[in-house]
Amino acid sequence: MLSLTKPGGPIKWIYKPDPALAAQGVACCDVVNRGAVYSKGKLFFNTLDDNTIALDAETGKVIWKTKLGDINKGETITMAPLVVKDKVLVGDSGGELGVRGWLTALDVNTGKIIWRAYATGSDKDVLIGEGFHSFYPSDNGKDLGIHTWPTDAWKTGGGTMWGWIAYDPDSDLIYYGTGNPGPWNQAQRPGDNKWTTTLFARNPDTGMAKWALQYNPHDEHDYDGINEQILVDMEVAGKPRHVLLHPDRNGHLYVVDRGTGEIISAEPYGYVNSILGVDLKTGRPIINPAKETKLGTVVHDICPTASGLKDWNPSAFSPQTGLMYIPHENLCMDWKSTQVNYIAGTPFVGAEVVSKAGPGGNRGEFSAWDPIQAKAVWTIKEDLPLWSGTMATAGGLVFYGTMDGWFKAVDAQTGALIWRFRTGSGIIGQPVAYRGPDGHEYVAILSGVGGWAGAVVSGDLDPRDPTGALGIIGVMGDLKQKTATGGTLYVFALPQS
């Protein structure tokens, strides 16, 4: 972690967390960190070896450090924490290693653990109690985190929380989704596998759940529910509604009433054939039986692929245009499930996957989405999957990066390319705009390819094995010809007005 005084200026301080090197051996999809958070003079971030650290933002000195997990159980932490009032919220990674997912709240001043909500197990462990009421019947019932699994399978069932948390101060609720069930081989875990791939609304002080919505009961395709939720107030059928917008890995853009958990709409924002639609009466996806995964049999051309129509990288919403900007993928896959043994601290996957480009051959898309009409207004086709975040600005621009290093600004209304710059490596970072102490406006982006989709370059993997990197090498084998490893922060100054 480092502090820079100004673009091009000297480094103010560097803090080296020195995480256990062995943690790299249990990080499923490259060695990544999704960011730090600043609050009231403190900087909070997580390390791959399961520590949350609070630094003095002025000096870089450690205020506290709390260990939350164990790499020998396959637990790592890759998410960016969120501060809500006097708590730091942190979740775990390891859905491919048979961990048990959780979200934990720590005291911002001391690092003491205040509560932990597991994603599987008893209602007591999941922090479900009085006052819990989900909109759909299948998300209500006693100890579903145990009874929707074969005996004890919930203990190694995943449901991690490595994505994004949103907080609504009006209702005083946090919203976040949980990850995929483990193992990927669905034959080893009959049942709904609650509460994996589930959207939770919780009280941030106590952790108690208000309601839950399981996006993908008994997920068969690795469709984690951890993608962002954008909180928006908008008119639906002439009435103002407080909603959250969630582009799920399963390819559907969920508009959810954030008071009740009711799905207002859920339409595909790209090519999908694994799910025929979302049943608004039950809240459950209608699974295409032809694309269900099977033990020992290759099922071909399942769309979207395991990393989803969109993975972790956040979309943006512009109040000016009323549009959501979604950086996503257009990938399909062949999938064969295999029997897998649970050995703590090793991958618990049980699937052989080969990813491929979706219809049209372009592997990425950047879509401007109208959440009221539930349709795309325009879409930019990209050769490579989009693995960078997106930023919408008050100046009517939208920024995103590509895996071959282009940093782009497009017109928020039309999608027309306004500006682009080739950075030294592929971009999987998240654009940031800020006004510096000198009064100038700046736009910053980290360039340095990696992540699941970039692992063939960052991990120097062999493109001849299409099953490598959980099958994504099958569609990313050419990335070594398009970019190389990087690690550069680019800061662009806007012209003075």
Added chain:
Amino acid sequence: MTQRTLIAAALIACAVTAAQAQQQADPNVNHGPKNPTESGLFPGGNVPTPDPTGASYDGNLRAIAAGKQLFSEMNCTGCHANGGGAIGPALMSGHWRYGGRVDQIYESIAQGRPNGMPSWRGTLQPPNMWDLAAYVKSLADNAANPK
């Protein structure tokens, strides 16, 4: 976005205003040396003799078949796929971080390695680890000499 990246970012000038950065597209740029041993220095010229046990496993079809089964059962595939790599490095590329002789592969399996390779000697018996080493070596041998 990696921790490596963040540290590297500090070392590189931050403001970019001029020409576009050059792409480094040499696919071999990240590879280590092709056939390293644990060390290339042998004091007094005394080169150690590799563990002779390996000779009976290297290229042995029974050992390779048994190793292949263990490779799946011990979840090695989860990290190394079918040789292309995932969490762990590729095993078919012919580039070895810790040596590509069968006895060196055996040592990597038994001892583990600092950047995430688990140590298996508490879990597996030596003959099993030799079988695994024979299979792992065959992945690179077969890739180098496709039939």
